[in-house]
Amino acid sequence: MGTLVMIGGEIRSPDTATISVFDRGFLYGDSVFETIRTYGGELFALTEHLERLESSADKVFISVPIPIARLADEVRHLLAEAANDESYVRVVITRGGGAMGLDPNLAESPERVIIVSPLVAPPAAYYQDGITAVTFKSQRPAEVAGVGGAKLGNYLLSVLAMKQAKEAGALEALIVDGNGSVVEGASSNVFGVRDGRLITPELRTGILRGITRQRVLEQCEILGLPVEMRAPSLDELRTCDEIFITSSIREMLAIVTLDGARVGSGKPGPVYRQLLAAFRASLQS
Numbered sequence: 001m002g003t004l005v006m007i008g009g010e011i012r013s014p015d016t017a018t019i020s021v022f023d024r025g026f027l028y029g030d031s032v033f034e035t036i037r038t039y040g041g042e043l044f045a046l047t048e049h050l051e052r053l054e055s056s057a058d059k060v061f062i063s064v065p066i067p068i069a070r071l072a073d074e075v076r077h078l079l080a081e082a083a084n085d086e087s088y089v090r091v092v093i094t095r096g097g098g099a100m101g102l103d104p105n106l107a108e109s110p111e112r113v114i115i116v117s118p119l120v121a122p123p124a125a126y127y128q129d130g131i132t133a134v135t136f137k138s139q140r141p142a143e144v145a146g147v148g149g150a151k152l153g154n155y156l157l158s159v160l161a162m163k164q165a166k167e168a169g170a171l172e173a174l175i176v177d178g179n180g181s182v183v184e185g186a187s188s189n190v191f192g193v194r195d196g197r198l199i200t201p202e203l204r205t206g207i208l209r210g211i212t213r214q215r216v217l218e219q220c221e222i223l224g225l226p227v228e229m230r231a232p233s234l235d236e237l238r239t240c241d242e243i244f245i246t247s248s249i250r251e252m253l254a255i256v257t258l259d260g261a262r263v264g265s266g267k268p269g270p271v272y273r274q275l276l277a278a279f280r281a282s283l284q285s
Contacts, residue, residue: 004082006074006114009066011081017113024107025094029154032056036075036089037119037249039283043079043089044248045211046072052209053091056150062095065110078116086119088249092153122250126171127276130256130268133172133243135234136161136186149209158186172245172255174237181205181231185245188253189213192232193242193271201231212246212279219278225271242269252276 005017025031034049034056050068057064064071071091079087091114095107138157161173165186173186183201184190189210192199198220201207220227237243241264243255252275254268 001084001118002082003115003117004078005116006078008112009074011078017115019094019111019113020097022097022100023094023111024096024098024104025092025111025153027100028102029152029156030060030062030104030107031092031094031153032060032062032151033090033092033153034151035248036091038079038084038087038089041084041086043075044283045215046075048211049248050075050091052151052211053093056152057093059150060152061104062093063110064093065112071112074112075114078114082116084116084118086121088117088119090115094153119249122253126250126253128268130254130266131171132169132257133174133185133245133255134165134168134170134259135176135182136164136173137176139178149203149206151208161186168260170257172253174255174258176234177205177231180233180235182234182237183207183231185247188245188247188250190237191216191244191246192237192240193244193269194240196225196271198225198227198271199230199232199236199240200227202229205231210246210248212248212251215282216246216252216275216279219275219282223274223278225275238263240264242272244268244272244275252279 003014005012034053036049037044050072054064054068094111096109096111098106098108165173174182174190175184177183183205184207203209243263244252246252254272256263256266
């Protein structure tokens, strides 16, 4: 058990897994990626993740070097070779290497990298007690570049947002755009709850089309929970009864303190608990 890497279809150990310093993913963040986790050793929503990877690549004009079905086979093969009880998987497609310069035509051919590591899930206490978060005002690189919704390798904004969060003793940062609206987390989608009604930004705001977000929305429909698809202002979010985030690795986590102020009762709320239970039950079906 442990970490394995596959580069261009070849399995390598972590200490021998290297790519060229001229790869554009390294030089310019010119890449797209997906992260996937397992449940009971089985990959969660692999097809949906790889379809989103392909969509992200299309938006930035990177060609996925092999058919998605073959890429899925490579992921499964590396997962089996790693033989972890539960795994974290990252799939990266870069534009490739070539002569230095911003012109994407300088890239010779796309590169694909798959990493499989043992999954480190959040502690149970996070789900029981909730987490703290801060806000971070900025514009997202994908939004500025006109490719909103793409999962880009350029994650500097999220890195800086998480640096601010860590300095404040928080576990997530919520991104506030130039209009003062809360659009998403540093590595998550965000939901607010007011009087039993959920509020979450719509896809046209350029947020990532979260796989777990979509599963939660499906559970809202099954449970008859009303949802407003819009980005709340920061002032509105601060006064919500509940706030929670969703992501593939962390599932759902309730935010009980935002920028040092208590959210609602200061504990994970009933809507969050109901949806978390429903989401986890759906994984068994």
